[in-house]
Amino acid sequence: MPTGVRDGIAEPAERPIVVLHVVPGISAEGIGTFVLNMLEHLDRSRTKVLLAVTTDWDQLHEGRARDLGAEICRTAEIGAGLIGWAKHFVRLIRLIRRHGGIDAVHSHMDYFNGINCLAALIAGVPVRIAHAHRAADSGRIGWLRRLYSFVMRLLILLCATERVGCSDSANRGQHRIGPWQFGSKVVTNGIDMGVFTPVRTPEAPEGIDVREDAVRLVTVARMDPSKNPLFLVRIFHEVKKRMPGVRLYWIGTGSLRGEVEALIEKLGLKSSVTLLGVRRDVPEILPWMDWMLFPSRLEGLPFAVIEAQACGVKCFVSDAIPEEANFGLCVTLSLEKDETYWAERICERLADGGAGLALDPVRAARYDIRNTVRELDALWRARRGRYSGPGVAQGEAQA
Secondary structure, X not given: OEEEEEOOEEEEOOOOEEEEEEEOOOOOOHHHHHHHHHHHHEOOOOEEEEEEEXXXXXXOOHHHHHHOOOEEEEOXXXXXXXXXXXXXXHHHHHHHHHHOOOOEEEEOOHHHHHHHHHHHHHOOOOEEEEEEOOOOOOOOOOHHHHHHHHHXXXXXXXXXXXXXXXXXXXXXXXXXEOOEEOOOEEOOOOEOOOOOXXXXXXXXXXXXXXXXXXXXXXXXXXXXXXXXXXXXXXHHHHHHHHOOOXXXXXXXXXXXXXXXXXXXXXXXXXXXEEEEEOOOOHHHHHXXXXXXXXXXXXXXXXXXXXXXXXXXXXXXXXXXXOHHHOOOOEEEEOOOOOHHHHHHHHHHHHXXXXXXXXXXXXXXXXXXXXXXXXXXXXXXXXXOOOOOOOOEXXXXXXX
């Protein structure tokens, strides 16, 4: 369809750019949330999205991703080890070549971005993006993990045309070899600021008890080792000793759920902890909470902390959380301290109501998903000389 005339000749409309995102899945965790947020605000007339998913299992939000125009393809279950890796690598190359016309491959798999960018290079994709969503491994790691991270970082350096991270710490952790830092930029984990607001629904969401006069703590996190769930339960136990009128609401599940439930039972917390599981109504739940508890061990830039602050919820976070995630409502505590120390500091802040904490609207505005989409759109198009303006959906507000 013509869009203009040059020298008396009608010019055809520019075809939509095709971007293949390589993701571990479209579930409730951070990468799945990032992809869904992006899809919600993309201009589909300008950008077609394919999702290469590295799991054989259907994920929670795959249906929603399809509804938003994404085409989902499966490569191989990379959790199967080297055989799974090899299958994924070969199938990803075949997928790119069979589809044809893919303008950019955007990999969201941290160190494994190296493999994905190599496949995209072999398949002839001009724009190859390595996106770091978490910081480097913390603590002592074995030689095999060190070798893996070195090889993958080298592949990222050699094969990626663009290197981005959700925070400076994510870029420092993954886009370097030894003391040598690669060129990279920060692309924020944007959220829809029109959805996450401090406004409460007329009635409390299902599972939230507002009849009693209790301080409501919340965590939105997988029950996996990196999120430090057992430490979180022990912290809450110590807080409960000092302030009996507190409740904890936990949104999420994971591999350690059985251990979490056992520890809750052992410490006599069953009547004070509500495990909500995976919920789709997080924006409605958060405004009913008083504080978030988030003692994670390893993060790039946690969506949960960003969303909580947008809803006016103050946060107790670990020093593994990047400073960029603090919009003014975070109290940072060291992971080197034990649960007793955390509980004492938490009770002090609960008693003073979080005096001195205030949301910085300028910092918060940087995390509007519309800004994130514009930055991504520029990355996908810039090397091909096709970037011609904002890629957000028509009618979206401009920053």
